[in-house]
Amino acid sequence: MTGPEEEYVEVGFIGLGAMGMPMARNLAERLRTRPRVYDKNPQALQAAAGWAQVCHSPRDVATPGGVVISMLPADAHVNEVALGTDGLAASPVAPFTYADFSTISPETIKRVAGELEKRGVSTIGGAATLGVAAAEKGALAVYVDGDEHVVNLNKPTFSAFAKSIFYIGQIGQAKLIKLMNNYLVALNVALTAEALDIGSKSGIDLKTIVELLQKGSANSYALANHFGKAFLADDIGPGKFGTDYMVKDLNILIDYCRSAHAPLMMGATAVSLYRGASASGYGKHYYPVILKWLQEKTGAKS
């Protein structure tokens, strides 16, 4: 916890989506401030108007010496917010800090950081894990990289939405860790789905298998949460992290591995499975729906 004598830098937030909105609101509540916010969607801006200062472009969010945080859907959005016509690079108020927590490729954040540096903006590459529920509680786990001194200055700010902050290293590495995390959860979910499909077709009740496997060495966050909680409660419809987002993240990693000359055999097979689920109409569904898809595809007995 931070002491009362500690001063926070002025904070702005871009991208008020499922993750960004609760992150920005936690900044407002816990730092007792009215963050400057921007989103392309006027309704999202209006929803934040009660506790934030609404801005009309990314460049207006920046304040001298402050920090602008973003949480955006994909690489193109980060490029536009940082380097577009009305982007942060066009702001006259530098120096300030830009911290992006979107799940995008390491290459994109490296390029953005390089361009912004020329204009006196320091960039922190970030990433957040544990999902929307943790974002609501201000209890995300976040990975950050870049200049360690700049990161340390901003840690008290990030603590408003994160319960743990891991400094990873060079710019781009936090995005890589995040892609690695998403790879693991994608694989743990898909592999668990395969085992549960086999087990339930062998005649054992799905709930029983999920409970038993949690007691042994096959336990995982995915088994306990994605299946033990969401799937068993039939909470796998649209509105959470969808299958298409998982396909997107795995594809970023596949691209990364192509340029890194690293094999991604399990990852590539997993993306093809998720793509199959998406093609069968489950693109917007919560991705553990892959078990339902496997069961349907291969004629579940239950």
Add this chain to the structure above:
Amino acid sequence: MAARKDGCKVVNIAFIGIGAMGTPMALTLARTGNAVFTYDRNPQRLANVEIHAETTTCSDLATAVSETQLAITMTPNDDALLETVHAVVNAPRRTVKIFVDTSSTSLDATREADSVLRAAGITFLDAAVYGLGVQGAKDRCSPIVISGPREAYDEIARTIAPLGTVDYVGELGRAKIIKILNNQLVGAFCVAAAEIVSIGVAGGIPLPKIIESLTAGSGSSFILEKYYPSYLRSGSFGLGLIPITYMIKDLRLACELAQEVHSSAALTELSRQIYQAAECELGDVPFPEVYLFYNKLNGIEREAVTA
């Protein structure tokens, strides 16, 4: 017969297979008020000081099963189980009524054991220990599943309860299926973890940082939380982990079950092939060392770990 503390009669148990897992299990049964008769194909194992002191060691199987109503096996494979089953059936003056197999054996072996024992008037229960290894067995907290005729299970439930957390899962074969699914996941999770952790290391992130960061996230798992920290501490992913060829066998059992029940299991099939490739490259090392196989592919030297 002496009375146990809980008022039950002392139960005579034949325990067959005194290996790494069988030893602590037999000792637990002896220390909870049972008369345990131990047997192993390898007589040297019966020389274990505690086994020698606390159980009645038998130089042949027929002796062990002529004193007891309950036989428990912890054997290394299908052949060893079936050999034991036939020896029990053929033992003169055998008194065994209930036979519990706790080994990692196949569904086919379980079915064959059942038919042979059933024909001889012995009730067969299949069981499986599916986690926490030797230490779990010593600490009496092994997760155990057991399946087969309910009445037979009810008869022995209190006797075997001290071995760990025991769940009865219904008709014969289900315990083996749970074990197969468990090992399938452990094996395949390990390949996935190896593939991605190696990419992080190749990307310049130190291994301790990768493990610390990933175990805090939604991609975490038992293997990431236990095996990798052990590797970082000692260069070994853990004690008593099975070699790659055994894991390939376990994944084969899972793939065969997938075949039998018409499940696709694409990633499981792939992980089995990756172990095959790793074995060609590394030899028959403990299965989590598939990580070192990926490191070779990615051109990473073996980490200097504090041994």
